Amino acid sequence: xxxxxxxxxxxxxxxxxxxxxxxxxxxxxxxxxxxxxxxxxxxxxxxxxxxxxxxxxxxxxxxxxxxxxxxxxxxxxxxxxxxxxxxxxxxxxxxxxxxxxxxxxxxxxxxxxxxxxxxxxxxxxxxxxxxxxxxxxxxxxxxxxxxxxxxxxxxxxxxxxxxxxxxxxxxxxxxxxxxxxxxxxxxxxxxxxxxxxxxxxxxxxxxxxxxxxxxxxxxxxxxxxxxxxxxxxxxxxxxxxxxxxx
Amino acid sequence: xxxxxxxxxxxxxxxxxxxxxxxxxxxxxxxxxxxxxxxxxxxxxxxxxxxxxxxxxxxxxxxxxxxxxxxxxxxxxxxxxxxxxxxxxxxxxxxxxxxxxxxxxxxxxxxxxxxxxxxxxxxxxxxxxxxxxxxxxxxxxxxxxxxxxxxxxxxxxxxxxxxxxxxxxxxxxxxxxxxxxxxxxxxxxxxxxxxxxxxxxxxxxxxxxxxxxxxxxxxxxxxxxxxxxxxxxxxxxxxxxxxxxxxxxxxxxxxx
Numbered sequence: 246x247x248x249x250x251x252x253x254x255x256x257x258x259x260x261x262x263x264x265x266x267x268x269x270x271x272x273x274x275x276x277x278x279x280x281x282x283x284x285x286x287x288x289x290x291x292x293x294x295x296x297x298x299x300x301x302x303x304x305x306x307x308x309x310x311x312x313x314x315x316x317x318x319x320x321x322x323x324x325x326x327x328x329x330x331x332x333x334x335x336x337x338x339x340x341x342x343x344x345x346x347x348x349x350x351x352x353x354x355x356x357x358x359x360x361x362x363x364x365x366x367x368x369x370x371x372x373x374x375x376x377x378x379x380x381x382x383x384x385x386x387x388x389x390x391x392x393x394x395x396x397x398x399x400x401x402x403x404x405x406x407x408x409x410x411x412x413x414x415x416x417x418x419x420x421x422x423x424x425x426x427x428x429x430x431x432x433x434x435x436x437x438x439x440x441x442x443x444x445x446x447x448x449x450x451x452x453x454x455x456x457x458x459x460x461x462x463x464x465x466x467x468x469x470x471x472x473x474x475x476x477x478x479x480x481x482x483x484x485x486x487x488x489x490x491x
Numbered sequence: 492x493x494x495x496x497x498x499x500x501x502x503x504x505x506x507x508x509x510x511x512x513x514x515x516x517x518x519x520x521x522x523x524x525x526x527x528x529x530x531x532x533x534x535x536x537x538x539x540x541x542x543x544x545x546x547x548x549x550x551x552x553x554x555x556x557x558x559x560x561x562x563x564x565x566x567x568x569x570x571x572x573x574x575x576x577x578x579x580x581x582x583x584x585x586x587x588x589x590x591x592x593x594x595x596x597x598x599x600x601x602x603x604x605x606x607x608x609x610x611x612x613x614x615x616x617x618x619x620x621x622x623x624x625x626x627x628x629x630x631x632x633x634x635x636x637x638x639x640x641x642x643x644x645x646x647x648x649x650x651x652x653x654x655x656x657x658x659x660x661x662x663x664x665x666x667x668x669x670x671x672x673x674x675x676x677x678x679x680x681x682x683x684x685x686x687x688x689x690x691x692x693x694x695x696x697x698x699x700x701x702x703x704x705x706x707x708x709x710x711x712x713x714x715x716x717x718x719x720x721x722x723x724x725x726x727x728x729x730x731x732x733x734x735x736x737x738x739x740x741x742x743x744x745x746x747x
Binding site for chain 2: 314318321322324325326327328329330331333334337338341342345424427428429430431432434435442446449455456459462463466467470471
C-alpha cells in the first residue's frame with residue numbers, strides 16, 4: 246500500500262501534480278475521513294429528504310387549508326432563500342435560542358452536524374414536494390373518485406393510488422433534486438463539518454496544491470452524481486408502467 | 492378540484508406568512524424602540540451587502556448565458572471532437588457544487604494581474620462572479636441544447652434552402668424561436684445563481700450574509716442577531732419569490 250502511494254506520488258509529480266500529502270498519514274486520514282463524511286451525509290439526507298417530500302406533498306394536496314397553507318408557506322420560503330442562509334440561521338439563531346432556553350450550550354443536544362442534516366434534507370424535501378404535488382394533481386379525477394367509491398379513505402387513496410402514480414411522473418425531477426442535494430452537502434464547510442471540501446481546504450492551505458485537490462473534488466462529485474443519475478434512471482425503468490405517462 | 496384553481500388559491504399562504512412576519516417584527520420593534528433604531532442604523536450597511544449579491548448574480552448570469560449558448564450549440568455541433576469537449580464540460584460543471592467552483596476560482600486565480608507592467612488587483616468578488624458563471628454556463632448549455640432540439644429539423648433544411656449557412660440559420664432562425672421555451676428554466680437558473688451568491692461570503696466577499704455577521708458581531712445583542720438574520724432571509728425571499736412566481740406563470744402559459 247505504502248509503495249503504491251509512493252509510486253502514485255512520483256507519477257503525479259512527473260506530470261507536475263503535487264500529491265505529496267498522501268505520504269502523510271495524518272493528512273491522508275483527514276482527506277479520506279472527509280470523503281467518508283460526505284458519503285454518510287448523502288446517505289442520511291437522501292432518505293430524509295424523500296420522506297419529508299412525501300409528507301409535505303400530502304399536506305399540500307390535502308385540500309385542508311390549515312394543513313396546506315403552512316406547508317405551502319414553508320415550501321415557498323425554503324425554495325426562495327439560500328440554503329447557506331438557512332443553515333446559518335439555524336446554527337446561529339435557532340441553536341443559540343435553544344441553548345439559552347436550556348441554560349447553556351453544554352445542555353444543548355444539537356450540534357452543527359444535526360442542523361446541516363436537517364437543513365439540507367428539509368430544503369430538498371420542499372423541492373420533492375413540489376414535484377410530487379404536480380404528479381398527484383395529474384392523477385385523473387376519475388381514478389381518485391373510483392378509489393373513493395370502492396371505500397378507500399382519503400389517506401389510503403393517497404398511499405395506494407396517487408403516490409405510486411405521482412412518483413412515476415415526478416421521478417426525473419426528484420433525481421434532479423437529489424443531484425442538487427449531493428452538491429448542497431458542501432455547505433457543511435461553513436459550520437466546520439469535516440466533509441470533503443473542508444478537508445481539502447485544510448490540506449491545500451498547508452500544501453498549496455489547490456489544482457490537484459480541485460481535480461479530485463470535481464471527479465468525486467461527478468462520480469457520486471453520475472451514480473445518483475444512473476440509479477434514478479434504473480428505478481425509472483423498473484417502475485415504468487406500460488402505457489402510463491410519456 | 493382543478494389543477495389551476497388550487498395553486499392560485501393557496502398562493503395566498505406565502506403572502507399571509509410575509510404579512511404575519513412583518514406584523515410580528517413591527518410589534519417587536521414597537522415594544523423595544525432601541526432595537527428599531529439599531530436596525531435602522533445598520534440597514535444601509537446591509538443594503539450595500541445585498542447590492543453586491545445582486546451585482547454578482549447579474550454579472551455571473553450574463554457571462555454564463557453567453558458562454559452557455561455557445562456551449563449548447565457546440566453540444567449539437569457536427570464535429571465530433573467539439574461535441575465531446577462541450578458535453579464533458581457540461582457534465583463536470585453541472586455536477587460540481589457551486590461552493591467548490593467558487594473555491595476553485597478564488598484560490599487558483601492570482602490576487603492581482605500584471606497588465607502592461609501595471610499590477611491590476613483581481614478582487615475576490617470578481618472571482619466569485621467567475622465561480623458562479625461556470626455552473627451558470629453549464630446549465631444554460633443544457634437549456635439551450637434542449638430548446639434547440641425542440642425546434643423541428645425541417646426548419647434547418649428550409650433555412651439551408653433559403654441560402655443560410657448553418658451558423659446563420661442558428662443565429663437568425665433557430666435561436667430566436669428557442670427563447671420562448673428556454674425562458675422559464677433560464678429564470679429558474681437565475682434564482683438559483685442569485686441564492687448561490689450567499690456562498691461568496693465564505694471566501695470573504697462583502698455581501699449580505701457577511702454584512703449580517705459583521706452587524707451581529709458589532710452590536711452583540713441576542714435580539715438584534717435574530718432580527719438581522721430574519722432580515723437576510725426576507726431580503727432573499729423578497730427578491731427571489733417574484734422571479735419564481737413569474738417563472739411559474741410563464742410555464743403555465745407555455746403549457747397551454
